[in-house]
Amino acid sequence: MLKGSLKITYTFCLGGLAFTAFMLLAASGLLLLFYYQPSPEEAFHSILFLESSVWGGRYLRSLHRLTSHCFLALIFLHTLRVVLTGAYRKPRELNWLIGFALLCLSIFAAYTGYLLPMDQLSLWATQTGMELVNSTFFGRVVTGILVPDGVGQPLSLLRFYILHIMLMPLSVLLLSFLHFYRIRKDKGVLPYL
Amino acid sequence: MEKLDRSRRKFIGALISLAAGFLLLGKFLSPNVGRKKTLLAVEKASIPVHGALVYRETRVAVIREAGEIYALSLVCTHLGCSVTVTPRELVCPCHGSVFDRRGNVVKGPADRPLMRYAVEDQGDRIVVAM
Numbered sequence: 001m002l003k004g005s006l007k008i009t010y011t012f013c014l015g016g017l018a019f020t021a022f023m024l025l026a027a028s029g030l031l032l033l034f035y036y037q038p039s040p041e042e043a044f045h046s047i048l049f050l051e052s053s054v055w056g057g058r059y060l061r062s063l064h065r066l067t068s069h070c071f072l073a074l075i076f077l078h079t080l081r082v083v084l085t086g087a088y089r090k091p092r093e094l095n096w097l098i099g100f101a102l103l104c105l106s107i108f109a110a111y112t113g114y115l116l117p118m119d120q121l122s123l124w125a126t127q128t129g130m131e132l133v134n135s136t137f138f139g140r141v142v143t144g145i146l147v148p149d150g151v152g153q154p155l156s157l158l159r160f161y162i163l164h165i166m167l168m169p170l171s172v173l174l175l176s177f178l179h180f181y182r183i184r185k186d187k188g189v190l191p192y193l
Numbered sequence: 194m195e196k197l198d199r200s201r202r203k204f205i206g207a208l209i210s211l212a213a214g215f216l217l218l219g220k221f222l223s224p225n226v227g228r229k230k231t232l233l234a235v236e237k238a239s240i241p242v243h244g245a246l247v248y249r250e251t252r253v254a255v256i257r258e259a260g261e262i263y264a265l266s267l268v269c270t271h272l273g274c275s276v277t278v279t280p281r282e283l284v285c286p287c288h289g290s291v292f293d294r295r296g297n298v299v300k301g302p303a304d305r306p307l308m309r310y311a312v313e314d315q316g317d318r319i320v321v322a323m
Binding site for chain 1: 218223
């Protein structure tokens with residue numbers, strides 16, 4: 001093994017940090033589930049209740065939000081590192097694809113979570129996002145599935161909710177394990193073993 | 194021997210952090226819902242007609258006016274001094290704000306009416322809750 005390959009400055013452990021952020025998100029999100037109510041009338045009130053009447057509620061919600069920002073930033077930096085060091089090349093093409101899927105899933109997970117507080121900012125941000133999707137080729141089909149009754153209506157909020165707390169985290173977790181498995185199969189992250 | 198000691202220390206540490214974790218989790222899972230704090234319990238008969246009972250310590254005035262009983266906070270909405278209850282009005286000694294007997298502002302610098310507490314009628318007595 002090349003000694004220079006062992007330096008922390010080669011990877012900065014960005015992927016590991018991103019996964020740590022993901023686990024923190026899962027833990028804080030699990031606790032937030034105890035108070036969040038996924039209905040248009042109750043969603044914002046449940047957030048207010050969480051922040052005003054629950055011990056540590058405001059801290060936990062801020063933690064979840066800040067960690068999600070960090071998570072995305074770390075994944076982007078990780079992608080940048082992979083590109084700059086050429087780690088996407090043979091024999092790691094498959095892991096590059098898995099990683100890219102993880103990047104997309106994480107962005108989508110963040111997007112679905114953004115609507116859940118149902119305040120003005122999240123509602124209109126989701127609205128504009130959906131309009132952007134509408135302008136693409138298969139956009140109508142996608143928005144028809146994601147927001148069958150319009151942004152902020154009961155069905156669409158429930159769909160964003162289940163995507164955010166169940167489907168996206170599970171897919172990210174599964175793909176992450178596949179990602180880690182592939183690292184071992186490719187004989188580590190470092191080149192020239 | 195040394196190895197055994199260290200593992201015991203780790204075990205105790207794990208136990209303590211587990212207990213602390215459960216404690217914090219329990220605290221997080223028990224929100225304060227509708228647990229109103231009772232400020233005062235007053236016999237209805239003791240409140241004079243067109244008069245007021247003033248509780249300086251809790252900073253509350255229980256006022257009977259035209260058959261209605263209500264409780265006003267004596268905290269001035271300007272900067273938080275205790276207002277003085279006079280037969281006609283409530284006056285703040287700090288900056289001269291004047292409120293009428295219903296708590297509305299008559300003269301500034303205060304710009305919001307005095308806060309009202311919820312009054313619960315329990316037959317021959319009333320309970321003022323926060």
